[in-house]
Amino acid sequence: MSDGPRVLVVDDELQIRRFLRIALEANGYRVYETDRGGEAVQEAARLRPDLVILDIGLPDMDGLEVLRRLREWTPTPVIMLSVRDADRDKVAALDAGADDYLTKPFSVDELLARLRVAQRHARPESAAAVFTQGDVVVDLSRRHVTKGGGEVKLTPTEYALLRLLIQHAGKVLTHRQILREVWGPEYMDETHYLRVYFGQLRQKLEDDPARPKLILTEAGVGYRLAA
């Protein structure tokens, strides 16, 4: 257990920290905690954690500010904790370099899934050339997409979107991040492009486009590819 990934938990609520410690230690993580934003940056510099779980609302310093200070010197994955209705904060945090977020209350399963995705993306190894999820298979090297064995024809834009999601599989991408990557920075506010193209993608890739299991919508934030 001593060589498990090190997690720094930054939250001012004792109960939350305790529950996170129990859950994380039970799953092989080494847990460090602090309740202050100011200390968090120092602790991160000292401990060099593999992951940071950061509450957006801290008493002494805005969680977003802590995130920015961390991002000045480390790419360590950061997962933000937030509450419902704070979608603006979530988007801001994601755009400022947070890797993912969790809305309180959340389950341990969700948390562990997010941590795994974040750790995976943090490793510099190149993504696999073939992505498989259910009966959907995407061969990135050949730009070839099949569903249930049959070939799926995608427009270049649809394919670009799918590839972007696959590169960040399991991780949330904000609208702005997607628009910047696929269309370019000057299209960052054209959210409706995404509604249209993800609608089309779902029609082509989902078993039941009305209840998507592959391309998930994060309300008010962005999209996530199930992983």
Next chain:
Amino acid sequence: MNDEHRPDPDALLAAIQRQEAREERGRLKVFFGMAAGVGKTYTMLQAGHEAQAEGRDVVIGVVETHGRAETRELLEGLEQLPRLRLEYRGALLEEMDLDALLVRRPQLALVDELAHTNIPGARHAKRYQDVIELLGAGIDVYTTVNVQHFESRADAVHQITGITVQETVPDSILDLADAIELIDLTPEELRKRLSEGKVYTPERVELAARNFFRTGNLTALREMALRLTAEHVDHQLQDYMDIKRIAGPWKSAERLMVAVGPSPFSEKLIRWTRRMAYTMEASWLAATVETTTPLSADARQRLSRHLNLARDLGAEVVATAGDDVAKSLLRLAQQRNVTQIVVGKPQEAGWRKALRHPTLVDRIIDDSGDIDIYVVTGDEPAGRSTGRLTLPLLRERSPWQHYLWAALLIVAITLLDALLISRFPLISYLTVGLTDLLVVLIVAGRLGRGPALLAATLSAFSWNFLFIEPRFTLQITRAQDIVLFFLYFATALIAGNLAARLRSQERLARSHADRTTALYALAHERATAVDMDDVLRVAVTQIGMVFDAETAILPADGDKLAHRPHPGGTLAVDDKEYSVAVWAFENHKAAGRFTATLPLSSAHFIPLQTPDRTVGVLAIRSRSGARPSFEQEQLLEAFAGQIALSIERELLDEAAQRNAMHQESERLFTTLLNSISHELRTPIATITGAASSLLDPQLGEHAPTRTQLATDIQDAGNRLNRLVANLLDMSRLESGQLRPKLEWCDVGDVVGVAVEQLDHYLAGRSLTIDQAGDVPLVRLDFMLMEQVFVNLLDNACAYTPPGTPIAIAIGRRGRSVVITVTDHGPGLSAADRDHVFDKFYRSANAATGGTGLGLSICRGLVEAHGGTLTADNAPGAGARFTVRLPAGEAPPPVQEAAL
């Protein structure tokens, strides 16, 4: 009790009101005498000492010793308030310091000489008003007065002694008195005191003894004083009997009416009627008839003063209009059930009487029917003789310019006539006469009576001189021409007079119409005004227009008068004026200019009174600075009444609204508490119960049980989370803080996310989502709309048996996107359909708990998007909820990425 013995309910009420008013008020004791020197002040001071000896707090407000030594000695030992020094026309004069006395607030104040007239600049014109204010403040007052100072006795005193009494008090002050002490002295004793120098200083003794203090005078005054006291005692007894319902000799309801006009003699009539009414215990009216004959400014003032006097003496003042005075008076008398009319005996010289048609009095007597008529003789009061004899034709004063115009017109027409006659010899002098007549008529109609008379005379003479043969002489030779000339003159006069009368009638009608219109406009505005602000604005403008005055309204602010006038006003109210307004407000009486209180103020302040309270003060300053006429005062009162009622109505509305809002919020609060406490307790109980079971070593060991308990905790937690979300949404909706963040969204996507959220909850049900192909993107707030569908689905699950299917359909209907959520449960009852969106409404077949907030929030959220949410039953299924979202706007075009 049979009917004859039953007290008149009105009288009973009045008696009780007087009694009640007396209980809050200070008590008034009047030391009353027949003349100066009987020892009123002395007795009052003695009574003051006695009261002080009994332990009461006594202060002398003001006492005049008139240099009498025995009186001065009595001042010792009583606290005396310093007098107020006022400068008036360069002289420093002293008055009782009313304000200091009100601040000092003794239990008993001694105020000498009730009839005293205050110096201009003091708050009230008369000292008796000071006393009334003291009584109003709950301070008992002892005061002194002589019989000659009572309004109703002033005439009699004038007749007996030849002295005109200037300082008078209204008789009604005696009605305020709780006790009257008559200081009675025989005339001989008084004269003895006078000669001993106990009344006046030696140099004035002889003069006084010769004039006023003659035994004859004193005897008459004494009788008057005794009678006044007796009458008062009689009335007190009557009051007492009314209250105690002691059967007494109830008098029949006599009602007197006195005809009041501008004649100085009216004053006497009014006093006479008051005395009659008082002794008969009858109510009385003072009636005035407005005719088309305009009154001079002087006469108007006199009339107004007479009516005020009548009002002060307790009469109800009534004005009616009509050219036939006798008929109008009788009509009024019949309407008001008057039993006796008092009119003045006309004082006309014999020859005029002979010439005139039956006098007013004759006509009233002839047509009076059952009504008794008193004809009272009058004297010209001394020193008030007007001596003005005006020709009836000249009564309306036309400005001199009108006369000039009349003369010029006659000159012009005469020149024209001369020109015509010289050019066309066929035109005769008769034509000229008729043209002249026409001009006279025009002058009469346009310029009034006087100019018409002038025009008639001028034209008659110019006609004679220039056109009647022999021309250029005033002589007329032919008999026919002589007749013609006089006929012309008579016709011109009569026609002119008639035309002028028509004109003044028209004017009067117009001024009546103006008044009616103004009042109507205000009443109309009052009915349609949305708020108080509106009403006040209109009122201020209307009054300003009708009276040509600057006006302001100070509304009441709770129990106090607002410091700032309503912004619609045109009159600035400075601090000094404000204090006058406050006085009017607190004392419920008009104050300021043209009143007896604070008359030096530049504006007139009228309290806005409703039957229950004073709701503000109307301030008015006429631009001309003229005293308002009686009719203007009446109109102003009508306005004030209207405004007061409007304000009252608004205040009541506001209070009712506040009350309703308060009740509603209280009801909401209670319902919320009831609903929430249940909703909170259930999951909390689950969590605590499950957690304590987990802590139990035996139960905690068993793995399946542990899992079950943990799942229960999780479910309860989720339920709490949804509750909190709903509460937050509710409060945002209620507070109006909710601003949807609209962006282009795919409704299907929103539904999908909602379904995903409730995945666990929906397990075991078949859920179909049917989305038509042509559904456009809609601008909406993704998260709020997601909440709508979460709630709708949550609701569908809660009210239908487990396992029944739920169907969602998304389609386009014209310019809307329509989403229906249909379940296969029992459906909505009629009551459900009406109330399902009401806050805290819970259907009768609700299986589990619930706040009754979910659907209400849904509707609020959908409406915040400009959409609608309705509920009905789907044929062949259960309840169906339909969300309609506007989709009129086409989404912007989408372009492929440049890759």
